[in-house]
Amino acid sequence: MTEEYTASKPIYVQIADRIIRGIVRKELQPGDKLPSVREMAIQSGVNPNTIQRTYSELERMDIVETRRGQGTFVTENEEVLSVLNEKVQKEVVEQFIHNMKELGLSKQQMIESLEKYGKGE
């Protein structure tokens, strides 16, 4: 089935986020080739122009590079990848803290909750 997209973000950004997560999870390795624009459009159920925008955006962020006549590849630049890793982790942590704050928890309580979870309680 074609994938679902949330309303709050442009679709090209959501697809870029998915690719970034794939890279962070190592499902996509440095130097791996991304599907062609048309293939990716079919997989994602979206207009190829949207994928073109996704790839351009990733290229602008130095996460991928397009080699003429060959396609689009995940960067092999270690520094870019480690910055990316940290950035994604930071986003996840921020989201977690935001959610916990909404529940009215203090920083101390969040730490306790995490420790408890870590011990499997």
Add this chain to the structure above:
Amino acid sequence: MIRFQEVTKKYGHGTALENTTIQFKKGKIYGLLGPNGSGKSTTLKMIAGLVIPSSGTVTVNEEAVTRKIADKVAYLTELDMFYEAFTVDGMISFYASQFPDFDRKKAYELSEFMDLDKNKKIKHLSKGNRGRLKLILTLSRNTEVLLLDEPFSGLDPMVRDSIVKSLISYIDFGRQTVIIATHEIDEIEGILDEAYIIHNGRIEGHCEVEKLREEEGLSVLQWLKKKTAGGSREE
């Protein structure tokens, strides 16, 4: 570019389209959204030269639309019109004989893509496969304008999915202008560049799909609901 200039279409006492001025830019994919009876089909038929405006003008690439526009416009009707005794292959040959721009190779490729047996008789096809065949015949024409009237109507999710995938695979993005009239948006939202809402024969809204998310945080479906909320329609 397709232009409607102050177009009105009346049927007897009813008005299907009222004083409408809109345009569809070359190479874009448009959704024409709205409930049944809102004027979507009438709009498409006027581009296809099958309905003549009561007043105003419709032009395709600056040429006033007449029935001869069929050379330049491929139209998928919401109705199901086939010769029952023909095979799929026979229907493909018939289309090829009617439209010089018909690409047989593409039709066979599409049949394979959609897993449709070309030796099967049309009367033995399931509803889903009839829907697929309609799309194959329309997409196999090399026209600048492609009009699809309710391509998903009454079809199950698997068929819808294969239709969306074949649209993405076989539309010539950037060259073909595609207008898809539908009230089922989920499937096609991702392939649209822009959308118009039509309601009671009037254009009630226009959006660029990605901008809508970026600026208003709305999906096309949410936008449609917001725009048409509370509006009852006259029959």
